[in-house]
Amino acid sequence: MKVTWSRRHVLETDDWSREEIEHVLDTANGMLEVLSRPIRRAPPLRGRTVILFFAEASTRTRVSFELAAKALSADVVNITATGSSVEKGESLLDTARTLEALGGDVLVIRHGSSGAPYFVAQRVGAAVINAGDGAHAHPTQGLLDAYTLRAKLGDLAGKRIVVVGDVLHSRVARSDINALVPLGARVTLSGPPTLLPAAWRCGDLPSGVGYEPDVDRALDGADGVIALRLQRERQEAGLLPSIREYARTWGLTEPRVATMRPGAPVMHPGPMNEGVEIDAAVAHGARSLIEEQVTNGVAVRMALLYLLIAGGEPRLIVGAEPPTSIAGGEPPATPLPTGVV
Amino acid sequence: MTTFDRRALEAAGYLVVPGFIDLHVHLREPGFEDSETIASGARAALRGGFTTVCAMPNTEPAIDSPGLIAELVARAKAANAARVLPVATITRGRKGKELADLVELAAAGAVAFSDDGSPVDDARLFRSALEYARAADRPVLEHPQDLALSARGVMHEGRVSADLGLPGIPAAAEEAAIARDLALAKLSGARLHLQHVSTARSVELVRRAKADGLAVTCEVTPHHLALTDAWVAGDRTVAWEGRPSPRATPFDASTKVNPPLRTEGDVRALWDALADGTIDAIATDHAPHASVKKDVEYDLAAFGISGLETALPLLLGGVDAGWAALDTVIAALTTGPARVLGIDVPDDDWTVVDRAATWIVTAAGLASKGKNTPLLGRELRGRVVMSVVGGDVRYEGDLRAAPLAVR
Numbered sequence: 001m002k003v004t005w006s007r008r009h010v011l012e013t014d015d016w017s018r019e020e021i022e023h024v025l026d027t028a029n030g031m032l033e034v035l036s037r038p039i040r041r042a043p044p045l046r047g048r049t050v051i052l053f054f055a056e057a058s059t060r061t062r063v064s065f066e067l068a069a070k071a072l073s074a075d076v077v078n079i080t081a082t083g084s085s086v087e088k089g090e091s092l093l094d095t096a097r098t099l100e101a102l103g104g105d106v107l108v109i110r111h112g113s114s115g116a117p118y119f120v121a122q123r124v125g126a127a128v129i130n131a132g133d134g135a136h137a138h139p140t141q142g143l144l145d146a147y148t149l150r151a152k153l154g155d156l157a158g159k160r161i162v163v164v165g166d167v168l169h170s171r172v173a174r175s176d177i178n179a180l181v182p183l184g185a186r187v188t189l190s191g192p193p194t195l196l197p198a199a200w201r202c203g204d205l206p207s208g209v210g211y212e213p214d215v216d217r218a219l220d221g222a223d224g225v226i227a228l229r230l231q232r233e234r235q236e237a238g239l240l241p242s243i244r245e246y247a248r249t250w251g252l253t254e255p256r257v258a259t260m261r262p263g264a265p266v267m268h269p270g271p272m273n274e275g276v277e278i279d280a281a282v283a284h285g286a287r288s289l290i291e292e293q294v295t296n297g298v299a300v301r302m303a304l305l306y307l308l309i310a311g312g313e314p315r316l317i318v319g320a321e322p323p324t325s326i327a328g329g330e331p332p333a334t335p336l337p338t339g340v341v
Numbered sequence: 342m343t344t345f346d347r348r349a350l351e352a353a354g355y356l357v358v359p360g361f362i363d364l365h366v367h368l369r370e371p372g373f374e375d376s377e378t379i380a381s382g383a384r385a386a387l388r389g390g391f392t393t394v395c396a397m398p399n400t401e402p403a404i405d406s407p408g409l410i411a412e413l414v415a416r417a418k419a420a421n422a423a424r425v426l427p428v429a430t431i432t433r434g435r436k437g438k439e440l441a442d443l444v445e446l447a448a449a450g451a452v453a454f455s456d457d458g459s460p461v462d463d464a465r466l467f468r469s470a471l472e473y474a475r476a477a478d479r480p481v482l483e484h485p486q487d488l489a490l491s492a493r494g495v496m497h498e499g500r501v502s503a504d505l506g507l508p509g510i511p512a513a514a515e516e517a518a519i520a521r522d523l524a525l526a527k528l529s530g531a532r533l534h535l536q537h538v539s540t541a542r543s544v545e546l547v548r549r550a551k552a553d554g555l556a557v558t559c560e561v562t563p564h565h566l567a568l569t570d571a572w573v574a575g576d577r578t579v580a581w582e583g584r585p586s587p588r589a590t591p592f593d594a595s596t597k598v599n600p601p602l603r604t605e606g607d608v609r610a611l612w613d614a615l616a617d618g619t620i621d622a623i624a625t626d627h628a629p630h631a632s633v634k635k636d637v638e639y640d641l642a643a644f645g646i647s648g649l650e651t652a653l654p655l656l657l658g659g660v661d662a663g664w665a666a667l668d669t670v671i672a673a674l675t676t677g678p679a680r681v682l683g684i685d686v687p688d689d690d691w692t693v694v695d696r697a698a699t700w701i702v703t704a705a706g707l708a709s710k711g712k713n714t715p716l717l718g719r720e721l722r723g724r725v726v727m728s729v730v731g732g733d734v735r736y737e738g739d740l741r742a743a744p745l746a747v748r
Contacts, residue, residue, distance in 0.1 A: 014504075093636050113638035114506045115592025122590055134640070135506035174506055197503030198511065204500045 372401025629711020
């Protein structure tokens, strides 16, 4: 299969085709193979620099990107909110100019403001990967969730995945929708009405998405469930009567997940509040793919870094050719038609 | 400088109409001269065909004393551009705690009172303001917004805000405030003017209040008549355009304005309300900002669109699309706002329009210091070529090329 990669950035997958998403997931398959080697390292991004700019606290996602970049032999530079001038009130514009001056092939950005990666992408020459922006998007999480579900369930066409919890504030929920729906899955949102965007709650939903406030009905016969993290501040903000009531009403318990199809998986983007949105027995039970999500996250991020820098020639990684053939060289000058064949 | 010869200009195909009156501009001086000055704002007004503008008092210091009004009037006179009518605050320091000296402010030249940018949240205080304003024979220009409902919102709450993960400002934040304001206007019998109404239900509330005989008026902005919340997501299609325009990058802070850009249904309802007289005036809410306030993350950006110089072509677009008659739009820019203020349209103020001229909006081409408009780079049709204040030609644009026949 010949697929041409034409994306300059990974900001959100809301305008991606099924073929593009599948191409990333297929590329991630090869990356998982690299990660299974005794020495988890391939050379295709040697001499390339990946800057991780995290303006919001994150350990998991940052480490995942760092491992991904290092597994492809890229140099990694970390800029975090603590320890950089962001804390001193440096503006995002100034930060973008500085990052541009520093160079770097890929800029991975995590930011508390929805849309911040778009702002930066307009102002730097590097490829930008959105590692989570406000309540907007977290496309690498959406893609790794799609990868994990596809690995477990096969073709996602017609599969029904439940996303339960604080959808209003969740960038993961939006990116899960934007990665799963193009693959043919249907998404059922569930959670308290105050934690759903008003338009979605009132029926104006993205295509392929529904809302079922009753989590028991939502889970009945579902093909999988993704629980979202519940921030405790939501109660103080008047959006919830109590965390206890939330756990009783929407928390994933063993009897609840048992109503899904046999073997239907349970996922969570982490970090979890065990006993709130998910019971420990479910989080660590037979249906849980939460650890797989972490491993797959590295592979999917490797795939994206590779595709953004090298333009995508899958054989360079997984094929018979020695990968050293491109080490340190220019990216292959493949023609970049718009769209994907 | 040429003299103003109405007949010759009309013979050449220009549209000549009375000078426009804008009930709602922010000139930013004193205090925020990096965003706009009285002189630059009054010049931008003339470029847009506005020969009279009402300056909102949310400056630093806020215009809440007779001395500040005198200073504002003097500076505006020195600028020798558009007429600037001072609006004074409703509450001292615009803090919403105690009334400003409304009678003295009126005597000093304040044409109206407004805490624009903030509503007067305390209903009892607002009732007092209305009663005092009635005694001073001035309208109260109220910014209707329920602050608890709008909360941290940065755009219209709807499908687009849901998809973008941006906190929304529900239409109800405006409608609930209008319902309160109308009830208080009825109590006081004062002239209540509602600023920048933006939703279908807002104009429906005003329509019913007018039918009940209340002395209520309202205004709408050109951007709320032309743009929708889809612009925040990068759509650049004007409401009446059949074909979508090329998309821009989402989250562009030039689309951030309060009240926020609403939905297509709201836009339609606003035009209907303009056509049936529910809306009395078109006012720009010209809100210039220095780039440091706008070239930031969407949620941190200041609210506001620089609107004086693009108002007329936007409105003419709606006229050309058949959404309102030209006469209706011109009345809402002239006699309508004059009636709100209780003044006469100045006799010898004129605006000359080349309806066929097309031009591209550029930062350098705007006289305003505020370049914050989502229309940058866009081609507009219709342009003010001359503005006349008291018989004096104070702005003259490109009059060399005779315009094409007026449609």
